[in-house]
Amino acid sequence: MRYVTPLREGGSLPAIVEADDEFLYVLKFRGAGQGVKALIAELIAGEIARTLGLRVPEIVFATLDSAFGRSEPDEEIQDLLRTSEGLNLGLHYLSGAITFDALINPVDARLASQIVWLDCFVTNVDRTPRNTNMLIWHKELWLIDHGASLYFHHSGQNWEEQARRPFGPIKDHVLLPRATELEAVDAEFRQILTPERIAAIVALIPDEWLADESFAESPSEQRQIYRQFLETRLATSELFVKEAQYARKALV
Incomplete structure (x- = not known):
């Protein structure tokens, strides 16, 4: 209004x-x-985070x-x-929220591992010390700005191949040094993100966005690609978990 x-x-x-x-x-x-694709990434990544118990507006x-x-x-x-x-x-809008600062806002190992796992899963390149995309609101940590996630839909490359790739940019993640519980979080989150829950989240994407000229496929075909991408990535999560563990060891 x-x-x-x-x-x-x-x-x-x-x-x-x-x-x-x-x-x-x-x-x-x-x-x-990036047009509607950034909105789709914001929607999917945000609702996945919420499903996993993380705080998202x-x-x-x-x-x-x-x-x-x-x-x-x-x-x-x-x-x-x-x-x-x-x-x-x-x-x-989280009125009165302040930007997260890793030097003054402590995050425990479990929460750090959950957020690192999420960003590996949805290939979010935008949670670095320079731009954390996290807020402190009412003394709790909230995740924002996921439009840079799922970047496979911008590349035009084979989505099946990209779904199985580790996530190299995780080495720059602001919470990686604290993420010591990735294997436990991986086991937990793989149980939560059932095919039914993934399908329900993908179903939220409006047809109006999927009918955009930037997509070559029909809305139903594009929904299937998003769903299969996420299911494949989940099934091969050990690849990005190991990548994150190697990157963390190099830091600490």
């Missing part, structure tokens, strides 16, 4: 908006950067009509809003 303010820290120019439920959300725009769908943000004077933002008409993605 109302454009409040842009968040200029990110290259995709998300914004704080007020919705018709009178709550504030951080809105991710389909017209920005509520994720909602948000529809922008042509009148939204007309009073915004910035031409770049006006262009972004025009190209984002239709269905977008919002995350509940």
Whole structure:
């Protein structure tokens, strides 16, 4: 209903908006950067994290009509809003949250291992000391910004091959030095992420996004690819767990 303010820290120019439920959300725009694929990654990775018991702000769908943000004077933002008409993605705004700092916000080994495992699984390249994409809100750790996950859907390469690859960028993960319980977490999370739960999460992707011109496949075919990618990655999780363990040993 109302454009409040842009968040200029990110290259995709998300914004704080007020919705018709009178709550504030951080809105991710389909017209920005990587388009709907970033929104799909945000949705899938965020809901997987929630399924695994990690804290993620509520994720909602948000529809922008042509009148939204007309009073915004910035031409770049006006262009972004025009190209984002239709269905977008919002995350509940955690008012008063502070950016996570590994030097002053301790994280126990189990939680660190859970987050490292998650980011290996969804191939999230964007949780480094420089940009942690974590917040402290009400003294608890919350995960945000998963749009850089599932980067296989940008590459155009064989998704089956990529599903079985270790995750080299984990060496730069901000929590890797504390992730000493990866094998235990792997066993636990493999039990939680059943094929039925993966299918239910993938089913949340709107047809409107999957019908985007950036996809060569039909919406049903693309959903099947996402589902099979995640199931294959889960079945071969020992590969990325070992990669993370090797990377951690090199650090400590």
